[in-house]
Amino acid sequence: MMRAYLTKIVVLLALLSPGALALGQQQTERYIPLGQSPGLSGKVTLIGEIAAVDAPSRRLTVATPQGARSVKVSDRTSIWIDRSLYRKTNLTGRFDDLKTGNKVEVLFAEGADRQVARWIKMQPPEPPGDSPARR
């Protein structure tokens, strides 16, 4: 009985901590160019072009060669503006930065939130100006 109790406690300690399933370190992900995330790009992420933005519901429609897919953007979704193509530093973005026609890569959350983006990398069609407030 003691062992069973012990098992429960430790499993709870290990599993119920916030973000326990978020194994990949997100901080350096910001600097990894769109399409180059190791073990994710080309395997589990969605790469396509923003076909529509629904600001009130904070949803995107992303067009891919396989068809369109709806993406929910939550308060916890990290958004990064990938400017590495223009040899500029990548920035932290906001929902407002997600514009129709921009190329994006989306990593979805796991479990019940499978429509919610965990992170979105957005590649602007041309180099935007620096915005220190968002760095």
Place this chain on the structure above:
Amino acid sequence: MPKGNSFLRAGVALFALISLSACPPRPPPDPQAVLIAKGREIFFNETFNGNGRTCGTCHREERNFTLDASFIATLPDNDPLFVAEFVPALKDNFENPRLMRAFGLILENLDGFDDLPNKFVMRGVPHVLGLRTSVDSNQGPRTGWSGDGAPGDGRLRSFAVGAVIQHFTRTLNRIPGVDFRLPTEEELDALEAFQLSLGRQQDLTLPLKLKNPVAKRGQEIFLDDSLGKCNLCHVNAGATANFGGASLGNANFNTGVENLPDQPLDMIGERVPPDDGFGRPGDGTFNIPPLVEAADTGPFFHNNAIETIEGAVAFYDGEAFNNSPAGRALARLDPEGNSIELDGTQIVAIAAFLRTINALENIRQSMALLTEAAGLGFFEHERAVELLRRASKEADDAARVLAGGGLSPRAVRHLDAVRRLAYDVAAVRFGRRDSIRRVIAEEEKVRAELVEDSGA
């Protein structure tokens, strides 16, 4: 030209021809060995067009793939470890040179890069030995001190990508293709293969038949789930937790290290934000490290808070651990409500056990290196010398670890002989195999001093 000379040269040429023709044809190279060798080359020499650092800048092979202040003190000022001291673009918010030199601590921006002066943590360099046994958990791979060290899919293979971005950059802009280049898929494969090849490939099976009575008692306490309780989170002195038959793999726990009083870095007046561990925001948990390799890879814990293995064991008898979530969980299961209660002699006994299994692992590695060197041909002298150098270094580590705990003086004496013999053999080209066999025989004597069954 004198006739004698011509005869001599012809004789040498004939001997060389006969020797060569007598050599069996070499088998084709093992693809995995080739991949590991490539990974080794990348690990120690590839800068990824960055600031000059390599993986080996911090994970020093001569320090068991970690880093400590006493070793740092031996490095020249232009070592790439110190780029923050001589590259103007990295002067601020890239490292804290004072804490690096004093405590071997490295700066990490684990909670983001948007507020560099205020959002950072200072961590020690974890060794990369025994990774084959210490990465997998029930929730996926765990890398680095808090288990979330790798970007992308979080696997060990992806780890180098994050490391290059964090530690190799030329400027804090961190622009791929400008400040560094990211590793290719092939390089990630090779780096992973190399790292997985280091150290133990499997866990021990405890108990061992230890001869030293203090180490033997330490092993008993370690394995006693009602006394030392160590084996609950370090099964077989490894990096996996097992509770009531439920294996959690390489789990994370909040053991309260951050709450230790009188930490060295608090005493020198540097402002360091608390380290919240896994995730963002962190949940205060850190990853279980393997213990077999602990005794020669200090300082200990994610912030290098404790210098000695005895001190690291004693941590679990203190208030910081006993008041931590992990400590309280243990206390709830104890009939007397205690988490871990040990006396000084018991703490030293557990440390003696850890020192002994560390030394046994050093000897295992040393013997493997010697055996590999013995299998090399006449024309592979340089490779043999390299292997002998590493074998000698492992023996040296074993001697230091045992002597540091006042353990097994006879084993230490044999280890001195091993070091001396291995050094001598490195200078030998003819009869190398027989000489190496003598070194291995000496190492067998060391094992026999430490464990009853030398095959254990």
